Amino acid sequence: MAGIVTxxxxxxxTRPIKVExxxxxxxxxxxxxxxxxxxxxxxxxxxPFTHTFGLGGMSMxxxxxxxxxxxxxxxxxxxxxxxxxxxxxxxxxxxLFGGLVRNxxxxxxxxxxxxxxxxxxRTLVTGGFHGLRRFNWVIGLSLLAGILAANFSGxxxxxxxxxxxxxxxxxxxxxxxxxxxxWLQGLMRSGQEIGASTLVMYYAFHTTVIxxxxxxxxxxxxxxxRKAGGVVDPVxxxxxxxxxxxxxxxxxxxxxxxxxxxxxxxxxVLVFSVLVEAPLAxxxxxxxxxxxxxxxxxxxxxxxxxxxxxxxxxILIVPILGAVFFLAIPYIRYAPELxxxxxxxxxxxxxxxxxxxAGAVATxxxxxxxxxWLHSISDSVAPVLLRGLLxxxxxxxxxxxxxFYLVRRHSxxxxxQVQAMAVLLLSCLVTLTIIGVWFRGAGMAxxxxxxx
Amino acid sequence: MNTPQTRRSFLGKLxxxxxxxxxxxxxxxxxxxxxxxxxxxxxxxPSSIIVAGPVERFETGTVTAFREGKFYxxxxxxxxxxxxxRECTHLGCTVPWRQDEGRFVCPCHASSxxxxxxxxxxxxPRPLDLFSVRIENGxxxxxxxxxxxxxxxxxxxxxxx
Numbered sequence: 001m002a003g004i005v006t007x008x009x010x011x012x013x014t015r016p017i018k019v020e021x022x023x024x025x026x027x028x029x030x031x032x033x034x035x036x037x038x039x040x041x042x043x044x045x046x047x048p049f050t051h052t053f054g055l056g057g058m059s060m061x062x063x064x065x066x067x068x069x070x071x072x073x074x075x076x077x078x079x080x081x082x083x084x085x086x087x088x089x090x091x092x093x094x095x096l097f098g099g100l101v102r103n104x105x106x107x108x109x110x111x112x113x114x115x116x117x118x119x120x121x122r123t124l125v126t127g128g129f130h131g132l133r134r135f136n137w138v139i140g141l142s143l144l145a146g147i148l149a150a151n152f153s154g155x156x157x158x159x160x161x162x163x164x165x166x167x168x169x170x171x172x173x174x175x176x177x178x179x180x181x182x183w184l185q186g187l188m189r190s191g192q193e194i195g196a197s198t199l200v201m202y203y204a205f206h207t208t209v210i211x212x213x214x215x216x217x218x219x220x221x222x223x224x225x226r227k228a229g230g231v232v233d234p235v236x237x238x239x240x241x242x243x244x245x246x247x248x249x250x251x252x253x254x255x256x257x258x259x260x261x262x263x264x265x266x267x268x269v270l271v272f273s274v275l276v277e278a279p280l281a282x283x284x285x286x287x288x289x290x291x292x293x294x295x296x297x298x299x300x301x302x303x304x305x306x307x308x309x310x311x312x313x314x315i316l317i318v319p320i321l322g323a324v325f326f327l328a329i330p331y332i333r334y335a336p337e338l339x340x341x342x343x344x345x346x347x348x349x350x351x352x353x354x355x356x357x358a359g360a361v362a363t364x365x366x367x368x369x370x371x372x373w374l375h376s377i378s379d380s381v382a383p384v385l386l387r388g389l390l391x392x393x394x395x396x397x398x399x400x401x402x403x404f405y406l407v408r409r410h411s412x413x414x415x416x417q418v419q420a421m422a423v424l425l426l427s428c429l430v431t432l433t434i435i436g437v438w439f440r441g442a443g444m445a446x447x448x449x450x451x452x
Numbered sequence: 453m454n455t456p457q458t459r460r461s462f463l464g465k466l467x468x469x470x471x472x473x474x475x476x477x478x479x480x481x482x483x484x485x486x487x488x489x490x491x492x493x494x495x496x497x498p499s500s501i502i503v504a505g506p507v508e509r510f511e512t513g514t515v516t517a518f519r520e521g522k523f524y525x526x527x528x529x530x531x532x533x534x535x536x537x538r539e540c541t542h543l544g545c546t547v548p549w550r551q552d553e554g555r556f557v558c559p560c561h562a563s564s565x566x567x568x569x570x571x572x573x574x575x576x577p578r579p580l581d582l583f584s585v586r587i588e589n590g591x592x593x594x595x596x597x598x599x600x601x602x603x604x605x606x607x608x609x610x611x612x613x
Contacts, residue, residue: 165545169560172543191488193544201486287519287538289545291559307561307575443562 025251035251037222042254044246045235051126051342052231054261055119060218061262062112065269066150067211069105077157079203081196084159085283092280099277106278108269109151113298116147124422125352127339127415128232129330136224137330139217146214148298153206155296156199164284165293167202168194169303176311193286236340291442300436301429307444308370310388317392322425329418338415348416351406355420358402359427366395367435371446399424504592507613515549515567521596523583524549524556526567532610533592536569537581537599547580556580568605578603585611 019028029035046052076091076098078084092099120140123129129137156167171194174185190197225231233245281290295303305314343349370391399421406412406420441447502521510516510527517524517538526534536556540547545560555572556565564572569580581599585592590613602609 165560168545169543186488187486189488190486197489286522287546288548289559293545293560311575311577443557443559445562 019251022249025249029250029255035255037226038250038254039226039230040250041247042230042250043233044248044253046231046233047248047253047257048234049257049261051234052122053118054258055115055122056225056231057258057261058115058265059112059119061265062108062115062269063214063218065108065266066105066112069101069108070207070211072101073105074207077203079157079199081159081199081284084157084199088158088160088280100273103273103276103278104269107273107276109154110297111269112147113151116144120144121426124329125343125348125419126232126234126341127337127344127419130334130337130339132228133224133232134330136221136228138327139221139224141326143214143217143221146210146217150206150210150214151296151298153202153210156194156202157206158280159199159284161281161284161288161290162279164194164286165289166295167198169293170295170299173302173306173311173315176315178312178316232339234340234342292440292444294436294440297433297437300440301432304367304432304436304440308367308387309391310384312384313388313392317388322429325425326422329422332414332418334413334415334418336413336415338413344416344419345413347410347412348419351410351412351416351420352423354406354410355402355424356427359424360431362398363428363431364435366391367432368446500595500597502594502596504594507587507590507592510592513567515551517549518594521583521594523594523596525585525592525594526569528567528610532612533585533587534568534610535583535585535594535596536565537583539581539599540576541571541578541580542576570605579605582609587611587613 015027015031016024019025026040029038029040073091076087076095078087088102090098091102095101123137123140152167152170156163171185171188174188175181177184186192190201235245294300302314302319305318308314309318338344338348343352402424403417403421406417412420435446438449438452439446441452502518504510504516504518504525510525510533512527512531513529515524515526521535522538524536524538526536528534538546540558540560540563542558542561542563545558547556547558547563547565549556554567556569558564558576561575563574563576565576565580566572569582571577571579579602581601583599584595586595587593592611
């Protein structure tokens with residue numbers, strides 16, 4: 001009897017599970033399915049938590065958490081306008097920890113957007129997009145787009161006032177794109193207005209196409225990191241010295257750190273979800289827009305842009321210019337290709353800090369000037385010029401002038417200039433988002449956060 | 453160096469072509485599944501026409517909401533009728549009528565419209581869309597098949613009893 005059990009056990013686990021000594025540890029990483037995607041040994045200098053803050057690994061943990069809770073939610077959810085809202089209420093009342101499962105899904109999804117953005121920022125300011133990593137930057141941006149698509153499609157599903165009007169406004173913006181706008185809007189609404197077919201389409205994409213695509217791109221992303229030799233080394237090897245960079249075994253040095261970060265993250269999400277309920281407004285009512293009607297927070301920067309630019313600029317031209325800049329970052333020629341420590345160098349640190357402050361101050365100032373002064377004089381006079389070309393030209397001139405100032409004053413290398421420009425743009429986006437979330441009240445008027 | 457065209461290389465290219473055709477078919481199929489279906493009723497069918505009621509029921513200078521038709525029936529001061537689509541032309545929020553201010557005010561981005569649907573304040577780019585109004589034997593009827601876009605209000609849009 002014991003013989004058969006041993007034989008079955010050994011057929012599943014061909015090696016002893018207990019790992020003792022470095023030889024065993026290396027063999028385990030190489031031969032266990034779950035671990036074999038990792039290298040056997042890693043650079044010791046890449047291990048400190050503050051080099052990457054584990055942001056990439058955190059994103060993966062959140063995706064796993066989202067898939068696990070997502071499958072549970074699918075068992076309770078009914079994707080029709082008549083039943084969707086009621087099925088969410090039933091989930092919170094009749095299922096064991098139903099509300100908690102929904103909270104974990106909701107907060108993980110929101111956290112994932114923030115963590116993925118921070119991961120992008122970390123890659124940017126440690127120069128993790130040169131050489132072999134070039135295309136991986138693009139894959140990473142695609143993953144960010146996939147995460148936003150997943151968040152946005154999931155936002156509609158509860159079919160409450162928040163989701164109905166957020167999706168109405170966001171798809172309404174598409175209508176302003178020249179030529180293809182109405183067609184694109186019809187496609188994204190699956191009809192003239194948001195209804196049963198919209199909900200079914202969003203449900204299908206949210207639960208199948210988007211997560212599968214994200215998973216495939218994740219595998220691609222990790223594979224490219226591995227091919228590039230792991231994460232960027234904060235202490236690049238000195239070509240003039242003979243000292244070999246120090247390597248340590250992945251198990252336990254890297255895997256235990258990852259496990260610690262992952263478990264801490266899951267614990268944090270759970271505690272937060274126990275304490276804070278995911279929002280659920282009243283059932284969707286197409287006859288009554290709530291005031292204010294806002295897009296989900298990750299699109300509020302764009303909605304804020306809406307208030308200051310002609311739609312053609314705020315919906316099409318400005319986002320395209322931003323996207324082109326971020327996609328182009330790895331394809332610009334850099335000499336030298338700086339990478340490694342945070343913000344690349346003391347000069348890089350200084351210029352990035354100046355750019356972050358300049359972006360926040362300039363954005364706040366422009367919003368205030370437009371809101372309090374320009375709005376009263378420029379209403380409906382040649383909007384494409386006054387609320388489009390002219391402000392865009394002024395902003396571009398401002399950015400160029402800022403770069404000129406940085407070069408004259410701090411003489412940063414090419415990589416540090418691009419870093420400063422990217423930080424400047426991100427700082428503008430973050431400032432717009434903060435204004436949209438906390439400083440816009442009824443009728444999208446500027447208010448203090450406690451007046452909302 | 454040019455490799456000569458052989459039957460084998462020709463058939464090889466044909467396979468590639470067929471693969472391309474199969475891929476195009478798959479995209480065509482998926483595209484058709486994603487194509488918005490117009491589930492509205494056809495123009496002129498009874499269910500798309502809403503009978504609002506007799507002319508006398510609507511006082512001049514008032515606006516009446518019709519929930520099922522998604523429009524407001526405005527009776528102008530001169531007695532004419534306009535059926536205004538209730539969606540803001542900016543991003544599609546539903547605009548409520550404020551009788552005390554005598555205008556429509558969008559709760560989303562503060563656009564406002566007068567009783568003719570004309571824009572009083574931006575960001576709305578054009579007046580509220582119209583539905584066609586017919587008055588037959590003193591009964592006001594509104595055809596809600598599809599909203600009519602316009603750039604400005606003019607007197608020809610008004611239906612008169």
